[in-house]
Amino acid sequence: MHRIDCPWCGVRDEIEFAYRGDATVKRPEAGAGVDAFYAYVYERGNPRGWHIEWWHHAAGCRQWIKVLRHTLTHEIRATAKAGDTVTAPKP
């Protein structure tokens, strides 16, 4: 069970949240071509280490937040509002 520090609500149990994937994916420019969009929609890394993720506080304030989580240890080192920048530590 994770304990996630929602920037709006404070520390809450993971069960209140829905995992919404990699928060570092950027939408390509409109003319970037089909390969770029294929990668944007389907291709994801599977990192062993720090991962910046979207979590949706579905049963609380209904906001999407960014969470810096270690995929091996499950340590959560930082959380931020959707518009904030989160940087992963060097592995």
Added chain:
Amino acid sequence: MPVSAPEPRSPLVQALKPGRHGAVGARQVTLRAYRRSLVQLQARKGRAADLATAVRQGLGLALPPPGRAETSPTLAAIWIQPSAWLLCAPYLAEGDLARSVRAAVGSAGAVVDQTHGKSVLRLSGPTARAVLETGCRIDLHPRAFAPGQAAATPVGHIDCILRQLDNAPSYELIVASTLAEAFVDWLLHAAAAYGCEVLPPD
């Protein structure tokens, strides 16, 4: 053809029978359904400061920051999400609260009437916290949660807006009306060990 305004009829009319439930003793809690007018108020983009001013001047209430509720003699505002609050007032007539809030905030905020959408309950008594702790994942101990604080969190697996009213302690629980019957079913089970006195609806 004139259509009469629908009176809000709580889904708990059938489910919540006044009287004693569960154990008999001095540790019992009190549960009561309240007829309230509810509106959700959301600031229009970039208008949060205008909305706060309009509500302060028009409704005599300061909009609370995250995790808190503000009350005036006739109105309570509960923070539910960024730039959005649930306003709660004694029921007068259908749509009255939404109309008066809309008039007060003008174009600074969006107003949605939730009177029929949500049901309001209050649980009170020395063991009220123990009852809620069987299904609530946030810390309700006085060191962490006090009168004036509020949270949107699941209680008994049902999404709930919870706020503490006083140190009895009393808690106000606002749940979706469609789930109110299931919620009360859970709540009466949770309270059975202490006993629960259900009062007639307000």
